[in-house]
Amino acid sequence: MSTIRGSNNPTTDAGTAPGGAGAAPNRRRGKSRPSLHRGEAKYGWLFITPPILIIGIFLVMPVLLAIWVSVSDWSGLGSPLNPQVSFVGSKNFEAVLSDPGLARKDFGTSIRNNLYYVLLVVPLQTALALFLAVQVNRRVLKGRGFFRTAFYFPSVTSSIAITAIWLFLFGATGAVNKILGLFGASGPVWFADPRGVLHIILGAVGVSSAPDALTGGGMLGVSWWEWLSGPSVAMCAIILLAVFTTSGTFMLLFIAAMQAIGAEVDEAALMDGAGPFRKFFSVTLPMLKPTLFTVLTLGLIGTWQVFDQIYLTGGGKPSKTLLTPAYLAYQSSFKDLNWGQGAAISFILFVIIILLTALQRYVLRDRKDKGRVSRALAGAIAADRSVVVAAATVASAADRGSSTSSSPAPSPSSSTGSASSNQAGEEK
Amino acid sequence: MKIRRGARWGAVLVAGGLLASLAACSSGGSDGGDVAGQKLTVLIGSSGEAETKAVTDAAASWSTTNKATAKVVAANDLTQQLGQGFAGGNPPDLFYMGWDQFQTYASKQYLEPYADNAANKDDFYPSLTSAFSYKGKFYCEPKDFSTLGLIINTEMWDAAGLTDADIPTDWAGLETVAKKLTTADTAGLSFGAEYGRIGTFMNQAGGSMISEDGKTVTADSAENLAGLTEVKKLLSDGVLKFPADLDSGWSGEALGKGKAAMVIEGPWISGLKTDYPDLKYKAVELPAGPGGKSTFTFSNCWGIPAQSETTAAAESLVEFLTSDEQQLKFSDAFGVIPSTESAAKVYSTTYPQNASFVASNDYAVSPVAFAGASTVIGDFNSKLQGLSTGDPKAILASLQTTLQTALDAANK
Numbered sequence: 001m002s003t004i005r006g007s008n009n010p011t012t013d014a015g016t017a018p019g020g021a022g023a024a025p026n027r028r029r030g031k032s033r034p035s036l037h038r039g040e041a042k043y044g045w046l047f048i049t050p051p052i053l054i055i056g057i058f059l060v061m062p063v064l065l066a067i068w069v070s071v072s073d074w075s076g077l078g079s080p081l082n083p084q085v086s087f088v089g090s091k092n093f094e095a096v097l098s099d100p101g102l103a104r105k106d107f108g109t110s111i112r113n114n115l116y117y118v119l120l121v122v123p124l125q126t127a128l129a130l131f132l133a134v135q136v137n138r139r140v141l142k143g144r145g146f147f148r149t150a151f152y153f154p155s156v157t158s159s160i161a162i163t164a165i166w167l168f169l170f171g172a173t174g175a176v177n178k179i180l181g182l183f184g185a186s187g188p189v190w191f192a193d194p195r196g197v198l199h200i201i202l203g204a205v206g207v208s209s210a211p212d213a214l215t216g217g218g219m220l221g222v223s224w225w226e227w228l229s230g231p232s233v234a235m236c237a238i239i240l241l242a243v244f245t246t247s248g249t250f251m252l253l254f255i256a257a258m259q260a261i262g263a264e265v266d267e268a269a270l271m272d273g274a275g276p277f278r279k280f281f282s283v284t285l286p287m288l289k290p291t292l293f294t295v296l297t298l299g300l301i302g303t304w305q306v307f308d309q310i311y312l313t314g315g316g317k318p319s320k321t322l323l324t325p326a327y328l329a330y331q332s333s334f335k336d337l338n339w340g341q342g343a344a345i346s347f348i349l350f351v352i353i354i355l356l357t358a359l360q361r362y363v364l365r366d367r368k369d370k371g372r373v374s375r376a377l378a379g380a381i382a383a384d385r386s387v388v389v390a391a392a393t394v395a396s397a398a399d400r401g402s403s404t405s406s407s408p409a410p411s412p413s414s415s416t417g418s419a420s421s422n423q424a425g426e427e428k
Numbered sequence: 429m430k431i432r433r434g435a436r437w438g439a440v441l442v443a444g445g446l447l448a449s450l451a452a453c454s455s456g457g458s459d460g461g462d463v464a465g466q467k468l469t470v471l472i473g474s475s476g477e478a479e480t481k482a483v484t485d486a487a488a489s490w491s492t493t494n495k496a497t498a499k500v501v502a503a504n505d506l507t508q509q510l511g512q513g514f515a516g517g518n519p520p521d522l523f524y525m526g527w528d529q530f531q532t533y534a535s536k537q538y539l540e541p542y543a544d545n546a547a548n549k550d551d552f553y554p555s556l557t558s559a560f561s562y563k564g565k566f567y568c569e570p571k572d573f574s575t576l577g578l579i580i581n582t583e584m585w586d587a588a589g590l591t592d593a594d595i596p597t598d599w600a601g602l603e604t605v606a607k608k609l610t611t612a613d614t615a616g617l618s619f620g621a622e623y624g625r626i627g628t629f630m631n632q633a634g635g636s637m638i639s640e641d642g643k644t645v646t647a648d649s650a651e652n653l654a655g656l657t658e659v660k661k662l663l664s665d666g667v668l669k670f671p672a673d674l675d676s677g678w679s680g681e682a683l684g685k686g687k688a689a690m691v692i693e694g695p696w697i698s699g700l701k702t703d704y705p706d707l708k709y710k711a712v713e714l715p716a717g718p719g720g721k722s723t724f725t726f727s728n729c730w731g732i733p734a735q736s737e738t739t740a741a742a743e744s745l746v747e748f749l750t751s752d753e754q755q756l757k758f759s760d761a762f763g764v765i766p767s768t769e770s771a772a773k774v775y776s777t778t779y780p781q782n783a784s785f786v787a788s789n790d791y792a793v794s795p796v797a798f799a800g801a802s803t804v805i806g807d808f809n810s811k812l813q814g815l816s817t818g819d820p821k822a823i824l825a826s827l828q829t830t831l832q833t834a835l836d837a838a839n840k
Contacts, residue, residue, distance in 0.1 A: 075536040076515045077734075102807055102830045172675045192672035194814050318672070320810040334511040336803050337532055 070343035076333075092344035100221060103332075103341060107348075108220025110316075110323040114304060116231040117324070121242045122299040128247040129295065130288075133254035134280065148255070155248035162245055163312045167191060170237045190237045194319035196229025197236060232321030238309050246302065250295045257291035258284065293364050297357055304353050325349045466741035468498040471513070471520035473506030473728075475696060475762060482761035483749075490748045496741055498522075514538055514733070521738045522745060525568055525731030527559055528797050528805075533731070534562035535799035535838070540732040541567045542743050548750065551768040559794040560729045568729035569750050572764035574694035575788045576628060576723045577711045578602075579680075584609055584689040596715040599632075599658055606667035609689035615669035617662060618679040618688035622809045624724060625692050627795055630655030634719020637796040637831065645835055648821075648828040651719060656820035658717070663816045670813070683709065694726065695785045698763040713784045725792035727767065765789075800834045 065080060073088045074080045095103045136147045154162060169175050170190035177187035202208070210225035218224050231239060261284065269279045285292075307326040310316065315331060316323035325345055333342030470487055474480040480502045487498035503509045506524060510533075513519040525533060533539050543549055543566040549557070556570040578596070588608045596602040606616030619625040627637075635651030638644070646652075662668035669688070676682040679691035684704035691697075692714065700707055714723050730746045732739055748754060752774070755766035759775050765786055766772045776786040796805070807830060811823045 075538075076511060077536060077538055078517050101833055102803060106803075106807070172673060174675075189673050192670070192813070195817075316810065318810070318813045320807070334508045336800075337511060337536055339515070 066343045066346065069339055070347055072340055074339050076337045076339045080339075088340070092338075092340040093348070095341055096344055096348065097220070103338075105221035106320070106323065106328060107325070107345060108218075108222035109226075109320050110325045110328045111220065111352075112222055112227055112229070113231070113235060113321060114306065114324045117235060117239060117242070117306060118300065118303045120231065120239050121246075121303045122296065124239070125243045125247045125250060125299060126292070126295055128243060129250035130254055130285075130292075132247060132251045133258060134284070136251070137255055137258050148251075151251055152248040154245045155252075157245075159245060159308045160312060163241065163309045166237065166241045167313065188233050191234050191313055192318050193233035194321045196232055196321070198228055198230030200233075201230075229321075232318070234313070234318055234322055238306075238313070238322065241309060242303065242306070246299070250299070253291055253295055254288065257288050261287050289364070293361075296360055296364070300356055300360060301353055304349060304356075325352075463741045463744045464495040466496045466738050468496065468521040468738055468741055468745060470498055470500045470745070471503050471506065471509060471523040472500060473524045473526070474502040476699060476702075478699075479758075479762045482758055486749060486754055486757065487745065490745050494741070494744060498745055519733040519736070521732070521736060522742045523731050523733075524571070524728045525560075527727050527729075527794060528802050530560055530567070530729065530731075531562060531797055531799040531838075532802065534567050537734055538731075539567050540734045540736065540739055541565045542732055542739065542746070543567055543569045543729075546743070546747070548747065548768070551770065553767065553769055553772070553789060555725055555789070555792065555794060556727050556767055559725075559727060559797070562799075568731045569746055570727045570729045570767040571750065572755065572758065572767050573725050573727040573789065574696060574765060575725045575785045575792045576625070576692055576694050576714060577784050577788060578714050579683060579691050579693050579697050579709050579711050581683060581686070581689050582708045582710055584614065584686075588689075595712050598715050599717055602715045603662065603665070603667070606662065606690065607665070610667045614686065615674060615682070615688045616667040617690045617692075618669050618671055618674060618676075618682045619692040620679055621670045621672075621813045621815065623805050623812065624726075624795060626656065626659050626812055626815075628692070628714060628723055629659050629717065631722035631724075631793060632714070632717025632719055633658070634717070638798075638835065642798075643835075643839065645828055645832040647831055648824045652824055653820055655717065656815070656824065660815055660820055672813075683707070695763050695765060695782050698782075711782060711784050713788045721788070721791050723788045723792045724795050725789055726795070796831075798835060799838045801831070801838070804830045804834045 069080050070092055071087060071089060072080060072085050073091075074085045078084075095101070096107045097104065132151050135141070136144050136151065138144075141147070171177070172189040172192075174190075176190070180187040210223070214225040214228065215223050219227065265283060265287070266279070269283045274282065305326050306324050307330070310322050310324050310327040311330075313322055315327060326349065329342045329345040329349070331342075332338045332345060468487075470483070472480070472483055474483070480500065484500040487500050490496075491498050501520070506526070507529060510519065510523060510529075519538075525539070530539075534541075541562075543560070546569060549566055549569070552570055553573065556573055557566055560566065560568050560570055580595075588605075590605060590608060594601070594605055596605055602617070608616070610616035630652040633651045633655035635649050635653075635655055636646055637652075639646050659668070669682075671677065671679045671682050671688075674682040674685075674687040676685060676687065678693075679688060680693050680697050680700055682688035683691045683693075683697070684700045684707055695711075697709070697711070700709075713721065716722075730749060732742045732746070736742065750767065752766065752768055752771035755768065755771045756774060756778075758764055759766060759771075759779070763779075763782070765782070766775055772786050772789070776783040804827070808823070808827050811818060811826070815823070
């Protein structure tokens with residue numbers, strides 16, 4: 001899902017780039033050789049008109065119209081630009097963000113639900129994707145093609161179909177509860193259980209009702225105690241579903257990146273005496289940092305926009321614990337005909353995604369080494385260096401076991417790490 | 429520099445042109461027009477194959493007599509498709525308008541109040557006429573109606589040793605039979621965790637949502653609390669289970685699967701015969717509570733968009749579709765009760781098994797549905813899903829505040 005979103009950007013870049021490229025030579029050489037380049041600008045405009053029109057109609061115009069709708073009182077009747085529609089300022093945003101009432105409470109609830117969803121799905125799917133990628137990338141593995149296809153399969157299946165299957169699996173007498181029953185446990189009625197997981201855990205240790213300190217305050221009309229509910233049992237099933245479906249897509253990205261890591265790096269690490277874990281955390285993972293950034297960004301964007309699963313499981317049931325901002329925007333617009341409020345929610349969601357992506361970029365930013373060394377070169381240098389250090393250590397130390405410890409390891413990790421994160425900067 | 433500026437102005441021009449062309453799309457409608465030669469699109473929220481076919485056939489027979497065309501489209505998601513149609517400036521010429529959305533649509537001037545001048549406007553049940561009136565104006569003609577009743581699986585009833593004398597007439601009776609019918613695999617009673625079902629208990633206790641004058645919300649009354657407490661009691665006794673706890677999408681499915689012995693549903697339950705041909709059931713009136721008998725009546729009307737160019741043709745089609753003869757044909761095809769009093773009388777003699785649904789319309793009320801109420805009711809429903817662990821008093825207190833806010837906004 002999220003990969004489709006991501007592909008918008010290249011189109012935009014491709015659309016605007018020819019304008020600049022076409023204009024630059026004209027300006028530089030225009031005076032010396034006018035005859036050859038006369039009318040270049042005209043043709044430039046001609047060539048970029050189709051993309052401008054397409055982007056204008058399908059991207060810029062809808063966004064501008066949505067901005068207008070979010071600050072208007074459009075009732076959904078006729079065009080949003082007709083004269084009866086008037087400007088209402090930030091009223092729609094206030095209804096969602098500050099006015100005490102149901103709209104704000106619903107929005108707060110949806111943000112809470114989605115926050116837990118993001119917090120669990122993004123790390124879990126990234127970790128699982130990485131784990132699967134490492135497993136199917138091993139040369140000794142038999143039937144690699146089979147496993148790759150199998151793991152990737154959920155990603156190419158329609159999310160609606162998978163959600164439907166999930167509804168059966170997690171039904172009251174579904175397969176999951178049957179299996180739990182074999183172990184003597186009785187599973188919950190997954191998709192009808194609105195209890196928050198953290199509340200259940202707190203209840204188990206004796207905190208079954210909210211302490212006074214947490215009932216009073218709150219944010220967006222939802223008390224702190226409610227914010228701390230954790231994902232509901234139903235949401236946990238959806239989280240498992242999301243991890244199951246998207247980890248395959250991201251596994252593919254990781255495999256591609258891993259295959260770009262030369263065999264010589266692996267061999268170098270091996271020579272260095274690094275075990276599989278050491279190799280993974282100190283060599284492979286740092287070299288995957290650009291891909292990690294991509295995966296986290298796509299994951300972050302995709303998870304904040306979760307919609308299909310919510311639509312199919314009943315639009316927020318049970319007890320609105322599955323309500324998400326994306327679904328709420330849809331519901332406010334199409335079901336309650338509060339188009340302005342729906343558009344306002346979409347824009348708030350947009351801002352949240354932008355801010356979180358910026359934050360994530362800041363956290364994963366380059367810390368040192370501004371030089372632009374290619375990844376392969378950096379890897380080779382790092383490997384080279386570590387081999388030298390390793391050899392020296394082996395020579396000096398009598399005990400081979402102790403040689404693999406402290407000294408050589410930090411150097412490859414730090415140098416490859418920073419070099420490859422330069423790549424991350426470039427790709428962005 | 430010059431080229432840069434040129435580029436900027438070019439972009440502005442393009443954007444401006446697009447804006448202008450989009451604005452041009454929003455041309456308004458005009459007056460009614462003729463019937464003959466018109467092409468109508470009819471959007472329906474169909475309960476299934478039988479309903480779609482019946483409406484399509486009816487539209488086809490109207491088309492031939494009037495030399496017009498009426499195309500019937502069964503919506504996947506009626507509310508969403510209607511919202512999209514209106515927003516796109518291209519609503520269907522005639523459509524099902526649900527009781528829960530009607531007030532919102534009317535208050536936003538989506539609908540043509542054609543019913544106020546229609547020839548047959550006095551033929552309908554008064555409760556249905558009022559459900560589809562906004563600010564004293566009768567907007568659209570109800571196409572049929574349904575009331576809620578208690579549907580009993582007769583095989584389980586007999587197996588539990590119960591007879592006709594045991595059919596519950598009050599809450600105590602309901603508790604007794606529900607207890608007797610509850611087994612390890614079967615819940616004695618089941619209905620959806622929503623206002624549309626649980627609200628009947630609140631009304632049976634003598635409660636109401638809104639005061640007589642329509643200005644004050646009375647959700648947190650002692651009567652409503654009594655109704656909600658009764659439902660909670662049935663839940664905690666283990667004799668009532670919500671459909672989701674029985675692996676079912678709705679309680680009718682639970683009845684068909686044999687997971688519930690009694691459910692609270694309407695005449696649409698007859699649709700179960702396609703999926704569960706062996707199911708034997710009967711419908712009786714809902715038991716009375718301390719405040720007397722009460723049930724809900726639901727209805728759809730035939731909506732016509734405001735200022736449509738095909739209003740005349742659509743009105744003619746509605747007149748045909750709401751005629752007694754045609755409504756009884758619909759009853760025959762998919763079990764709905766005709767919305768006119770005369771046709772409903774014929775219906776209850778033709779279908780004695782559904783007579784209880786018609787009979788209970790004498791005291792049935794429409795669920796609260798003023799403009800903007802559906803969001804609040806949706807919130808109430810979400811709380812009702814957690815009723816087994818929730819506090820009825822707190823649920824009603826929160827409903828009181830939110831519903832009052834919405835009512836004030838609607839009355840403004």
